[in-house]
Amino acid sequence: MASPSLARSHQRSDRRIPSSTGGGGFSSGKKSAAARISAAAGPRVLIEDDDADSGRVRVAVRVRPRNDEDLYYDSELIDCLELQPELRRLKLRKNNWSSESYIFDDVFTESASQKRVYEAVAKPVVETVLSGYNGTVMAYGQTGTGKTYTIGSLGNDNSSERGIMVRALEDVLAEISPGLDNLSISYLQLYLEAIQDLLAPDKNNIALTKDSKSGEVCLPGATVVEISDIDQFLQVLQTGERNRHASNTKMNARSSRSHAILVVHIQRSSKGKDENEFLSVNINNSEEFPHMSGFFKSKLLIIDLAGSERIDESGVDGHVLEEAIFINLSLNSLGKCINALAENSTHIPTRDSKLTRLLSDSFGGTARTSLIITVSPSARHYSQTSSTIMFGQRAMKVVNAVKLKEDYDSESKYRKLECQIDSLTSEVEKQQKDKLHLERRLYEREITLAEAENKLVEAEKKLAVAEEKPAATSEVTVAFNEMEVIDLMRKLEEKRSRHANMEEQLIEFLQNGTWKFAEATNMINLVIKLENHQAAAAVANPRTHAMVIWFTLIPITLLSLYFLW
């Protein structure tokens, strides 16, 4: 039961609020700031709750309703308890002039419902167990004060009577994903210092071992039953209840003679997340979500302790007396461990009993623990009620080093990591291919750009040259003119053949002595046109000019000859 957080637990202050009337009670430890405020400020009590989320053991107190005996024997006595649930305060009255006040995490009156008790005491633990932590919910108190009612009531006739075990399983079943997650239970009793299997009574001395790696307490021989719905769980629980040792004592018609231990095993995978999403969460946030990197297992212990009893009061003898002695011994050793933890002792006597070995993770270990202490309102039981309250007060000082349980299914985690590596490798290869392709395209673009730049430079040079030289001498103009010249030459050739015809006609005319004036007019117009072309060609190209002159001379010469002749 050595706790890494013992230093913190040692610094915790006593939650006892000194009564204005003085008195003794649990006197070790320092007064808290809250206690000082409450003493000075009258009825308003500030509850020290700075460590609400720490690993401190949470303790609630519940008062059982008066039973027939209480009403019969105590009719003349005033109650020994005064409850102020809104202040989470309980006053223990020793007599008319002396009382002591104690602060708890919750104070439940006789009328508190099972639902309310579950929600305040057990539900927060169940929720943390579903998130991957180990948790313990336990009831401690005098015999006949309502531990079994609070923890183990099946509520067969009235579901509102269901106790913490059934409600916790209802919540777990509602939260887990069938097929993906796994829920199983073991149900045992610690009877006369032997651990017996309530689901297989033949197994009557189950070994209690400790995992060498995690330090976690294990019961490897216990029957494990998979649970799929609440009706099945109720049946299993009923089977277990039938096998539990109970006796009729003066204090309780059906007094539990053993500590009952329900072990709820939860195995969850990635909280029902989509696999890919889960992997990415795992890659990116492995520190933030360590419990999400595979399957995780967590464990919830729900314990209904046998009741502490004064042998003289319970009036037991024979075998039942022997049972009572064993019960008291184990509860005493639990009390000693709690005291040692609360006082930051270097030695925690865990090995004194099987109960303290079994609870070594719940007090001073890594589990989140919630304790409900049950008390009787009757003044006849003042001394037992007082000792129960002291036990609860000391337990409140114990701070566990609550730790996320990372009991992964290593094989599945390994497979998932391999998948991640494969997927990352193929992603890297794809990115390398894409990179090569992009580099090639970039290279081609660079070449094209260089070529375009060269062309542009040349074009700019040509433009500069063209701007400097006259248009007629520029190459572009020359090319244009050459085409024009060819066209003109073709036209001149046509004219030449027509002139040849004309020559023939002229000769014929001259020979025939016939003068055709119209033909002559045509001839003159043609000469004028040719002269115009000659002028244009002369401007365009000297070569053209020469040719034009040459072809012009023929008709002019012919005309001249004609007129001269």
Ligand SMILES: Nc1ncnc2c1ncn2[C@@H]1O[C@H](COP(=O)(O)OP(=O)(O)OP(=O)(O)O)[C@@H](O)[C@H]1O
């Ligand atoms: N809060 C309650 N409301 C109604 N009935 C209660 C309540 N607490 C206890 N009882 C009744 O008181 C009787 C004794 O309760 P129970 O058997 O749960 O006590 P116990 O602490 O488990 O005793 P033991 O240690 O001897 O087993 C039962 O009949 C139970 O139904």
